[in-house]
Amino acid sequence: MSAHHDADLRVGRTTSAVLWALVLAVAAVTLTGLVVLRPDGDVVRATRVENPYAGLRLVDGTVSGTRALPCDQVGTESGGEGVVPADPGGEAGGLPGGGPGGVASDCAVAVVEVPADGGTASAEVPVPVEVVRAGLGAGDPVRLAVYPAQDGVPAAYAFVGYERRLPLGLLAGLFAVLVVAVARWKGLAALGGVAVAFVVVAQFLLPALRTGGPPLPLALVTASAIMLPVLYLAHGVSARTTTALLGTVAGLAVTAGLAAWATGAAHLDGLVSDEDFELSRLTTGAGLGGIVLCGVVVAGLGVLNDVTVTQASAVWEVKAHAPHLGVGALFASGMRVGRDHLASTVYTIVFAYAGAALPTLLLVDLYAQPVGQVLTGGDVAEEVVRTLVGSVGLVLAIPLTTLVAALVAARGRPVEQPESDGPAAGDRRPVDAVTT
Template identity: 55%
Template sequence: MEPELVTTHDHGGPVRASRHTQLILGIVMAILVAATAVGAVLLWPHDVPAKQPWLDPGATLVTGSVVEVVPNDGQTGHLVVQLDDGSRVEVPGDPSAPLSEVHLGQRVQAMTLPGQPGAYFIDYERTAPMLALLAVFVAVVIAVARWKGVAALVGLAAALTIVWTFTLPALSIARNPLGVALVTASLVMFVVVYLAHGISVKTTTALIGTFLGIAVVAGLAWWAIPATSLTPLQDEVMGQLPSQFPGIDARGILLCGMVLAGVGVLNDVTITQASAVWELREAAPTASRRTIFGSAMRIGRDHIASTVYTIAFAYVGTALALLLLSSRLNFTILQLLTFNTVAQEVIATLVASIALVAAIPLTTALAAWLAAPMPPEPAPARAIID
């Protein structure tokens, strides 16, 4: 019997994009990098005023441990605090920190004034427990995600550094808030995405999808804030900005905040969708783009269903005290939602949710187009051996 030699085409391993696709993505990313660099140079805060002291003139911030609680001293009660230098001071009770909740050994921060006995309560000292939580967070991330977790943590640190050294100083000297928001989002995305997920066609596809979503957030927020007559200066914290930063645009700060709030959730869904498309393409190398898109969108719809209410309840959790107070007053839920303080958060949630939903099909379609099907395998070749 004559043996057969059959030629096969192995589809194992990661699906690779064509050189043409890589060239297109390279050009797009080069344009985005150049635009980000130009924006950063133009908006970089070179003339930031010196920071102001937050304590009274001559005051000193001290820390120590509570060694005695005196609830009834004829006035508000007081704490006896042993400072880190070994001395003891009396700290009057503060309504924001009821003495009934203070325990011996609790760490506190206080302010001392020259020529005055005792000290004034500032806040609890939370460094140790916060560092413990941070250590657990880092350990869990690294244990589960391994080197990708390490890269993600480095990216997070870099992103927070960008916000602290560029975003906040730029806003403080009245740089264009929308420009600052877009440059910040772009810098953060370049660093975080490529550090956490590596440089690849899949990652670049997700990044472009994120940029499209950010554009949607910026456009919607730019329209919605004046259209709904939001007045951010009614907020207690926002109302202090004009006195500290002359010429600052409060609505612009609100706009910047909405854009940056959308960055995290957008990156989450775009990475998921891009990964889904490339995994589906690897599993079905010859499937049509339409088939891959349809399969990935079924994943995307599940992601939409879960993420939308995640965003909503994230706000409910942070604003629970405000909502609880509002529930005691005699007005409808619709009236509550249209009040300025609540409306700001509702509009921010809606803007982010619209952009999130829009980013999923946009990213999926882009990824499905870039992950082109491979040509079908040729018919097996037969060779006859005499």
């Protein structure tokens, strides 16, 4: 960052030194947190529970048909050899009872073509009625758990779920190809940043939460450990990127502090479903408020990074086109962009969380609960807090980042561009946002 080209600005040595000092301070605190908060490996292994599929072989099959029959006949018909009457913990969740549109006394059986002796064989496998009603039919690829044959009893199969590797792989491949095609090396670097984020979450945050680590420091260290490499990978090592990083760190501090207060004040213990109670029993034995807190911080990380990068870039562009502007004018121009961005980003956050909570909202609608009761209920209240806390951090990050960017850019000077790259620096005219 020292006295080098940064977009169209050259940043001085003093400014660069201050920025580097701040970055190194953030990096030092982050590294210290990673070392201090990382749980002992033996403790992490001791908290793992037995995999319900341990020792079982999973196979892929293709459904050739489905039918319903009384549950007490599952596995008893002449064609029912190789059928087990229970799901071992997959997405099916067990055989269902009744419900709207269902038949309480019936179970569903799928006839599945499975690999056998170099060819295929048909096996009847019980599946939840709801899965069949949702669209399971001939030609669908599924995953089955195989219970090996023993003591004269033939091999048995249990429904685990749909086989989704092919469509998910194609979708991920399409996404990666388009990102690289449009953004080129920056797109490739951004994908690398996503990989870094997954490693940090999987290798640090999840084990630390599982062993009862302090949620607030974990949330901040995790977010910082993700942002430091991701921002520089995606946007390059520059004063502009560092400005965005500092704005992101400030927004994260606000978001984490507010999330810690909100989860405590609203008594968000994270216990809103059977899975939550099971998770609490297997991990902390208490509420999951700390996990809710970390979720709020991590969920807002991407949008927060988006606005800080945009604000820094906006100020840089204004300065490059109007090199005579000082801190005040740069801040005012950057905030004009920030207000428009903020207006669209806030409802983007709301829509994203509303989409994620749509099944819950549909249940609420079915039961016709009063709005006040709905908004203060545990499951919806978590989404409300997540939306409001993330939005507050976002709102405050925009002026903070814009101010830091204006202070840095005001001390820089435009870099002369070659004739082939466009108009010379002296021919540049202020953009409309500056002259208004």
